[in-house]
Amino acid sequence: MAHQLIDTFATRLRPETKAAVYDGSKKGHEKRTKLLFDNYAKPDDLRKLAGKIKQHVIENLDTYLPATEERLKENGINVHWASTAEAACNHVLEIMRARGAKRVVKAKTMVSEEIELEAFLNKHDIECLETDLGEFIVQLDHDKPSHIVKPIIHKSRREIAELFEKNGLGAYDDEPQVITRRAREFLRKKYLEGDVAITGANFVIAESGRIVLVTNEGNSRFCLAATSCHIAIVGIEKILPRDRDLALLLNLLGRSGTAQELTVYTEFISGAKASTQPDGPQAMHVIFVDNGRTDVLASDCKEILRCIRCGACLNVCPVYRQASGHAYRSVYPGPVGAVLSPLLLGKNFPQKADLPKASSLCGACNEVCPVDIPIPDLLLRLRAKAKQEGVPSPGTPPMGGWAVMASQPAAWKAALVAGKLINFMPTKLLPVPPLRAWEKTRDLPEWRGGAFRSWLKKHNS
Amino acid sequence: MANDRELILKRVKDALDPLPERAALPDYAGDLAVMRKITAGRDLLELFSERIKLVNGSVITSKEQLRDRLIEGKWMHGYCDPALWPALAATLGTGFTVETEFDRTRIDDYSFAITRAAGAVAETGTIILSDASTTYRLAALTPWVHIAVVSKSEILSDLSIAVAALGKDPNVIWCTGSSSTADVEGILIRGVHGPGVQIALVID
Numbered sequence: 308m309a310h311q312l313i314d315t316f317a318t319r320l321r322p323e324t325k326a327a328v329y330d331g332s333k334k335g336h337e338k339r340t341k342l343l344f345d346n347y348a349k350p351d352d353l354r355k356l357a358g359k360i361k362q363h364v365i366e367n368l369d370t371y372l373p374a375t376e377e378r379l380k381e382n383g384i385n386v387h388w389a390s391t392a393e394a395a396c397n398h399v400l401e402i403m404r405a406r407g408a409k410r411v412v413k414a415k416t417m418v419s420e421e422i423e424l425e426a427f428l429n430k431h432d433i434e435c436l437e438t439d440l441g442e443f444i445v446q447l448d449h450d451k452p453s454h455i456v457k458p459i460i461h462k463s464r465r466e467i468a469e470l471f472e473k474n475g476l477g478a479y480d481d482e483p484q485v486i487t488r489r490a491r492e493f494l495r496k497k498y499l500e501g502d503v504a505i506t507g508a509n510f511v512i513a514e515s516g517r518i519v520l521v522t523n524e525g526n527s528r529f530c531l532a533a534t535s536c537h538i539a540i541v542g543i544e545k546i547l548p549r550d551r552d553l554a555l556l557l558n559l560l561g562r563s564g565t566a567q568e569l570t571v572y573t574e575f576i577s578g579a580k581a582s583t584q585p586d587g588p589q590a591m592h593v594i595f596v597d598n599g600r601t602d603v604l605a606s607d608c609k610e611i612l613r614c615i616r617c618g619a620c621l622n623v624c625p626v627y628r629q630a631s632g633h634a635y636r637s638v639y640p641g642p643v644g645a646v647l648s649p650l651l652l653g654k655n656f657p658q659k660a661d662l663p664k665a666s667s668l669c670g671a672c673n674e675v676c677p678v679d680i681p682i683p684d685l686l687l688r689l690r691a692k693a694k695q696e697g698v699p700s701p702g703t704p705p706m707g708g709w710a711v712m713a714s715q716p717a718a719w720k721a722a723l724v725a726g727k728l729i730n731f732m733p734t735k736l737l738p739v740p741p742l743r744a745w746e747k748t749r750d751l752p753e754w755r756g757g758a759f760r761s762w763l764k765k766h767n768s
Numbered sequence: 769m770a771n772d773r774e775l776i777l778k779r780v781k782d783a784l785d786p787l788p789e790r791a792a793l794p795d796y797a798g799d800l801a802v803m804r805k806i807t808a809g810r811d812l813l814e815l816f817s818e819r820i821k822l823v824n825g826s827v828i829t830s831k832e833q834l835r836d837r838l839i840e841g842k843w844m845h846g847y848c849d850p851a852l853w854p855a856l857a858a859t860l861g862t863g864f865t866v867e868t869e870f871d872r873t874r875i876d877d878y879s880f881a882i883t884r885a886a887g888a889v890a891e892t893g894t895i896i897l898s899d900a901s902t903t904y905r906l907a908a909l910t911p912w913v914h915i916a917v918v919s920k921s922e923i924l925s926d927l928s929i930a931v932a933a934l935g936k937d938p939n940v941i942w943c944t945g946s947s948s949t950a951d952v953e954g955i956l957i958r959g960v961h962g963p964g965v966q967i968a969l970v971i972d
């Protein structure tokens with residue numbers, strides 16, 4: 308069988324990374340299952356109901372969006388619309404410029420990754436600091452998150468300790484407690500220097516014009532206590548009809564995402580701070596982002612817009628566990644990403660048309676999804692779409708060589724040595740077209756193939 | 769950018785118009801997700817005390833207990849909501865340095881803060897703070913220890929009731945346990961950016 312592009316990345320993962328991702332995702336899944344089944348007689352009914360609520364919202368976005376906008380405005384919130392990533396970034400820049408603001412403190416938001424906000428702001432001389440511990444570490448390391456809830460699931464404490472040492476955050480110490488305290492000391496000063504807080508939103512309530520943010524660390528709360536302006540960047544699909552729907556959805560999100568009955572901090576924001584409150588934003592903005600979502604809405608995979616980004620489908624997926632998040636070369640990895648990432652590309656769908664193929668269709672993702680998204684069905688629909696549109700089967704021609712190598716140990720060893728050449732090769736000369744495309748947005752991890760073999764040899768002699 | 773609103777709404781409409789019918793909003797009982805096995809027939813203070821322990825918080829019910837906890841942890845410099853201070857001053861008088869104005873340029877001086885909560889949720893061991901009840905958002909967040917003062921009558925039974933009670937305050941925050949992360953190798957660490965110790969002082 309021809310190798311998928313994603314398998315190739317899996318093959319190249321260091322054993323350490325593989326183990327970290329595998330254990331981390333498996334543990335998350337097991338705890339979640341226990342919690343759901345201990346607390347409720349029919350947990351499946353809850354997921355199905357939540358799925359119906361979200362499906363109702365996305366099929367009625369034409370009325371929900373203007374209605375939500377109106378409530379937000381009544382709450383004194385400025386509402387902006389961005390059809391593209393560029394438009395969203397520009398809104399942020401305009402708001403910053405109008406305030407003469409230079410420093411952003413940012414809570415974890417997937418949509419800001421999607422629109423590549425940090426790089427954009429840096430280009431315009433604006434500092435943009437990640438405050439979620441995992442995202443902060445990713446930022447220090449010029450890396451990319453590899454999981455939507457646990458961004459550094461692929462990193463070991465040793466790597467983090469080295470990174471901290473390199474960045475002047477204290478002498479090498481890989482105790483997680485020490486790592487966390489050092490980040491605490493460093494970040495608390497930064498919050499207070501921040502001009503603007505940027506967050507996403509887990510939910511936006513049409514009925515009340517509130518946005519809801521959940522974190523465990525309390526970093527979004529710190530952002531919203533220290534700065535004087537709040538910008539929430541929100542995908543147009545994040546709406547829920549009523550406050551009362553939150554009781555159900557928050558229960559499911561905490562359990563599915565991090566195996567908690569409820570996330571530590573759940574913040575309900577309906578505007579700038581109260582006039583009697585000394586701390587917090589005097590102005591609040593919501594930017595509704597399309598950036599390909601209306602293409603998804605027009606497709607026959609619109610169910611994926613129900614997603615509440617809990618990460619449960621990543622944790623349970625055998626392909627994700629083996630390949631890790633970066634293999635999906637997208638902001639959204641795992642089963643949800645295999646559907647969403649190619650669709651968000653709109654016309655450029657063929658660039659990632661290989662992702663839906665990297666699945667055994669085992670069905671586990673659908674079973675755990677708190678909004679009951681039929682991910683395996685959607686993957687099949689996308690495979691059909693690729694065929695219909697005559698997308699050449701990616702992976703097969705360029706990766707054919709991998710199959711040969713993997714089955715012939717001598718060739719494999721030779722390739723491992725040759726692989727080191729990649730470290731010195733200019734990106735443009737990379738021999739594989741899909742790799743080249745991927746490389747444009749990411750630094751290729753240093754090729755480490757063969758290290759284990761030479762280590763073993765040394766220790767055996 | 770100027771016309772993005774119309775553009776997006778038009779794309780949404782074009783995407784949805786071909787649907788033969790739209791999914792209806794399902795009707796369901798608002799308390800569907802309540803953990804009945806946990807809440808049924810329980811005294812709310814008792815349940816709250818039990819549940820907050822599971823998220824590494826704790827309940828105390830007297831000023832003396834508060835004083836002892838603070839001394840035990842060597843947390844001697846703190847902030848207190850000026851409205852609460854008169855009732856606590858005699859107990860926390862000697863040995864403690866307590867300020868009733870919070871100075872954001874010296875956040876590391878405060879090892880504890882005492883602020884008023886807007887309520888609590890027994891089902892999940894949650895403390896509810898709001899802009900109206902909290903004197904300074906930063907005070908309830910930045911010191912290592914946060915003591916939230918909750919009236920017994922403000923303990924709500926479950927999340928569905930707490931959602932219904934959100935009201936008009938522009939910022940309500942539910943704190944369920946102390947600030948935490950498991951980002952580094954899945955190991956749970958308390959006190960990431962906010963309090964490492966969360967205490968509810970329940971008063972009558």
Ligand code: SF4
Binds near residue numbers: 563615620643
């Ligand atoms: S698709 Fe479902 S399981 Fe996966 S992240 Fe989204 S909500 Fe969670």
